[in-house]
Amino acid sequence: MATILAVDDSASMRQMVSFTLKGAGFQVTEAVDGQDALNKAKSQQFDLVITDVNMPVMDGITFIKNLRGEANYKFTPMLMLTTESAADKKSEGKAAGATGWIVKPFNPDQLLNTVKKVLG
Amino acid sequence: MSIDLEQFHETFFEESFEGLDIMETGLLELEHGEVDLENINTIFRSAHSIKGGSGTFGFTAVAEFTHDMETLLDQMRNGERQVTVPVVETLLGSVDVLRSMLNAIRDGSEIDVNNVSQMTASIKGILGVEDAASGAPEVEKYAQAAKGWVVHFKPYVDILKTGNDTVRLLRELNSLADQTEVTVDNESLPPLTELEPEECYQSWSIKLIGAEVSEDEIREVFAWVDDECDLKIEAMAEDSSDSIAASPGEEQSEEELPEKRSVEKRAGKSTESSSIRVNISKVDELINMVGELVITQSMLSRFGESEEFNDSTIERLKDGLAQLEGHTRELQESVMRIRMMPISFAFQRFPRLVHDLSTSFDKKIELIMTGETTELDKTVLEKIGDPLVHLVRNSLDHGIESPAERIKAGKSETGVINLSAYHQGGNIVIQIKDDGAGLNKDKILTKAKEKGLVNSDERMTDDQVYDLIFRPGFSTADVVSDISGRGVGMDVVRRNIRELGGAVEVKSKPGEGSVFTIRLPLTLAILDGQLVGIGDETYILPVISIIESLQVKSENINAVAGNAEVYRLREEYIPIVRLYQIFDIKPVSTELDSGLLVVVEAEGKKIAIYVDDLLGQQQVVIKSLETNFRKIEGLSGATILGDGTVALIIDIAGLIDLYQKDMASNVVSIKGAAA
Numbered sequence: 001m002a003t004i005l006a007v008d009d010s011a012s013m014r015q016m017v018s019f020t021l022k023g024a025g026f027q028v029t030e031a032v033d034g035q036d037a038l039n040k041a042k043s044q045q046f047d048l049v050i051t052d053v054n055m056p057v058m059d060g061i062t063f064i065k066n067l068r069g070e071a072n073y074k075f076t077p078m079l080m081l082t083t084e085s086a087a088d089k090k091s092e093g094k095a096a097g098a099t100g101w102i103v104k105p106f107n108p109d110q111l112l113n114t115v116k117k118v119l120g
Numbered sequence: 121m122s123i124d125l126e127q128f129h130e131t132f133f134e135e136s137f138e139g140l141d142i143m144e145t146g147l148l149e150l151e152h153g154e155v156d157l158e159n160i161n162t163i164f165r166s167a168h169s170i171k172g173g174s175g176t177f178g179f180t181a182v183a184e185f186t187h188d189m190e191t192l193l194d195q196m197r198n199g200e201r202q203v204t205v206p207v208v209e210t211l212l213g214s215v216d217v218l219r220s221m222l223n224a225i226r227d228g229s230e231i232d233v234n235n236v237s238q239m240t241a242s243i244k245g246i247l248g249v250e251d252a253a254s255g256a257p258e259v260e261k262y263a264q265a266a267k268g269w270v271v272h273f274k275p276y277v278d279i280l281k282t283g284n285d286t287v288r289l290l291r292e293l294n295s296l297a298d299q300t301e302v303t304v305d306n307e308s309l310p311p312l313t314e315l316e317p318e319e320c321y322q323s324w325s326i327k328l329i330g331a332e333v334s335e336d337e338i339r340e341v342f343a344w345v346d347d348e349c350d351l352k353i354e355a356m357a358e359d360s361s362d363s364i365a366a367s368p369g370e371e372q373s374e375e376e377l378p379e380k381r382s383v384e385k386r387a388g389k390s391t392e393s394s395s396i397r398v399n400i401s402k403v404d405e406l407i408n409m410v411g412e413l414v415i416t417q418s419m420l421s422r423f424g425e426s427e428e429f430n431d432s433t434i435e436r437l438k439d440g441l442a443q444l445e446g447h448t449r450e451l452q453e454s455v456m457r458i459r460m461m462p463i464s465f466a467f468q469r470f471p472r473l474v475h476d477l478s479t480s481f482d483k484k485i486e487l488i489m490t491g492e493t494t495e496l497d498k499t500v501l502e503k504i505g506d507p508l509v510h511l512v513r514n515s516l517d518h519g520i521e522s523p524a525e526r527i528k529a530g531k532s533e534t535g536v537i538n539l540s541a542y543h544q545g546g547n548i549v550i551q552i553k554d555d556g557a558g559l560n561k562d563k564i565l566t567k568a569k570e571k572g573l574v575n576s577d578e579r580m581t582d583d584q585v586y587d588l589i590f591r592p593g594f595s596t597a598d599v600v601s602d603i604s605g606r607g608v609g610m611d612v613v614r615r616n617i618r619e620l621g622g623a624v625e626v627k628s629k630p631g632e633g634s635v636f637t638i639r640l641p642l643t644l645a646i647l648d649g650q651l652v653g654i655g656d657e658t659y660i661l662p663v664i665s666i667i668e669s670l671q672v673k674s675e676n677i678n679a680v681a682g683n684a685e686v687y688r689l690r691e692e693y694i695p696i697v698r699l700y701q702i703f704d705i706k707p708v709s710t711e712l713d714s715g716l717l718v719v720v721e722a723e724g725k726k727i728a729i730y731v732d733d734l735l736g737q738q739q740v741v742i743k744s745l746e747t748n749f750r751k752i753e754g755l756s757g758a759t760i761l762g763d764g765t766v767a768l769i770i771d772i773a774g775l776i777d778l779y780q781k782d783m784a785s786n787v788v789s790i791k792g793a794a795a
Contacts, residue, residue, distance in 0.1 A: 009165070009169065010132075010135055010169045010172065010173055011131050011134075011135050011397075012128045012129075012131040012132035012135055012173050012177070013169075013172065013173055013176065015128050015131055016123075016125065016128045016176065016177075019123065019127075019128075020123055023123065052172075054164070054165045054168045054169070055165070056162070056165065068281075068282075068283075074281065074318070075280055075281070075283055075318075076283055077283035077284070077285075078282075078283055081172070083168075083171070083172060083175075091347065094282060094344075094347060094348075097281065097282050097283070098282060098283075099282050099283035099284050099344060100284070100343070100344030100345075101344065104172045104175055104176060105172065105174075105175030105176040105183065106176060107125075107176070108123040108125070117288065117292060118285075118288065120285075120287075120288060120291070
């Protein structure tokens with residue numbers, strides 16, 4: 001089954017994302033900020049990355065930029081969790097190498113649909 | 121698949137309240153003129169997280185309210201808006217409103233809608249926008265539904281490098297129509313030798329035949345890549361109909377629109393079910409200990425199986441038991457550490473409190489906090505909050521003088537309150553120190569005499585006089601201000617602290633200020649106890665209170681007025697308390713020199729407790745008397761000893777009170793206490 005790295009500094013969001021995806025049979029690893037995520041992604045290959053944008057230590061966009069630079073993450077889908085209002089964040093994220101985004105607030109079904117679409 | 125989001129609510133509330141505290145701290149720092157970007161970023165992040173979470177978990181009102189705060193903070197961090205006092209004050213106010221909203225939702229009570237809309241108006245006022253409701257209604261853009269669509273999709277060569285997959289896009293597009301026709305354009309495909317496998321050279325034209333979808337829905341498929349491709353969407357030429365049908369997808373999303381504003385769904389079962397967030401390393405440590413314990417257990421169980429018992433097995437049994445003892449203690453410590461939290465959780469409200477109070481008192485006050493990382497038991501932490509607030513308020517109200525008075529006294533205009541915490545022995549010590557006027561001894565004495573708390577001819581040391589402020593029915597404030605005089609006095613503070621097994625004392629110097637010192641046990645569950653024997657009974661004294669134990673030399677015993685006896689110990693006279701009298705039991709001997717004196721101290725007062733024998737020290741698990749029997753003055757609880765008998769634990773501060781109170785009447789006994 002596909003492996004997913006879920007990154008969010010908010011514990012409740014992380015739990016929700018993780019719980020939803022695990023329930024659908026995915027293997028989920030959680031990370032609390034960009035730096036934590038980067039470390040985890042380097043030690044294990046993930047099929048999909050879902051990350052929050054605003055985080056302490058390392059924000060989601062910097063994280064994506066860094067991870068996209070890694071040879072084995074060249075084509076890995078990376079999704080940002082972002083709010084509708086943050087249009088500039090979307091383009092900033094895209095420029096950094098993000099595949100797409102999931103707009104907050106979202107419900108578990110929306111999350112799953114998107115993930116399934118991306119992972120085929 | 122439906123997932124019950126309620127299970128995440130408690131976590132959401134916890135982190136939101138933490139976030140609010142972070143915002144508050146950050147905003148207070150801003151107010152001091154320290155505009156640093158990282159600080160604003162931190163505040164913004166907290167607001168952003170609360171907004172995101174509340175939206176996701178269905179607390180729409182909170183999400184809407186936070187949205188405006190976020191906008192304001194975003195402008196601040198982008199340098200589009202200056203950080204001024206009114207802006208910061210408004211944000212501080214918003215933090216309060218947000219906190220009350222979250223509390224209301226968590227407790228299932230009504231949100232104060234007026235409060236929220238007032239605050240929303242002030243933020244919008246700053247933002248310079250009209251209330252959203254009065255804005256022009258959005259013109260719904262209904263795309264023309266057609267018999268079908270032709271989509272021309274020409275991705276840029278780099279599209280794969282953002283992890284997007286053209287096949288996925290085509291597959292999605294395919295799901296929109298029952299029938300599709302796809303034409304691939306391979307024209308720009310280079311010769312194989314020049315082909316870069318990481319680049320995309322093809323483009324597609326897709327006919328969605330008879331698809332009843334809007335143009336927007338098709339665009340939605342390409343939303344992530346709209347800047348990475350050329351996209352042209354045309355309605356299929358033949359039979360373009362005028363019939364406008366709202367697409368099924370849109371209808372559905374309308375239905376899903378969140379519920380009404382003020383009626384947020386009640387979350388969590390009850391506020392009571394408090395949880396605790398534990399660092400994973402603490403849990404690992406615990407698991408590790410349990411592992412050790414299991415090994416020891418299996419080692420010991422081997423002895424039960426073996427038939428023979430000889431000297432060598434006994435040796436090994438002893439080793440095993442010693443190991444078991446070690447592991448049990450370590451396990452106990454690990455479990456205790458799980459309950460430990462830094463005192464910053466109690467301290468963090470003070471910057472705000474001091475800020476607000478100094479404004480309302482017109483005093484200039486600087487708050488210095490140290491030792492915020494000192495850890496103590498969660499229960500103790502939660503219960504120490506209110507007494508601390510009372511003491512800090514008190515220092516602010518009664519301790520620190522007005523700027524004018526301070527200048528007259530030759531001090532700096534700004535008063536200083538020091539709040540510190542540190543470990544000492546098995547205790548945690550919290551100090552509230554101010555550099556104000558100090559306690560007024562004469563005023564306290566006059567008042568105490570008025571209230572009949574002391575005899576007019578009684579001679580007292582300064583410390584004894586200051587201690588009077590903790591007596592029930594004492595209040596020094598001439599005018600009951602709305603800050604300090606809320607009907608609770610220092611006696612309540614002392615009572616609350618004692619209920620936690622702690623003690624509070626005050627030292628003061630006229631003109632230089634006062635120091636309130638609180639001593640608390642690290643935990644409420646376990647105590648290092650000294651077992652003492654009196655007759656057939658065993659009592660437990662907290663080791664922490666014991667100064668020394670000694671054999672009585674009769675020449676050092678002095679009898680003073682009434683029935684009181686004092687013991688002279690290195691030029692100090694210490695009252696002797698005969699425990700057997702207090703508890704009305706039969707001792708082995710009533711002759712002082714055939715027993716022992718244990719000198720103990722609490723709240724700066726010493727007594728020598730007369731006991732028959734010292735029995736040994738051990739950690740005891742404290743069982744509450746109140747829940748199992750009733751509260752008894754002079755006792756803080758009970759415990760079960762290794763042999764199964766019950767022993768009562770002495771509350772030293774309470775015992776001293778009892779002794780002092782009853783000295784006058786010469787009746788020092790509480791019958792039935794030992795029952």
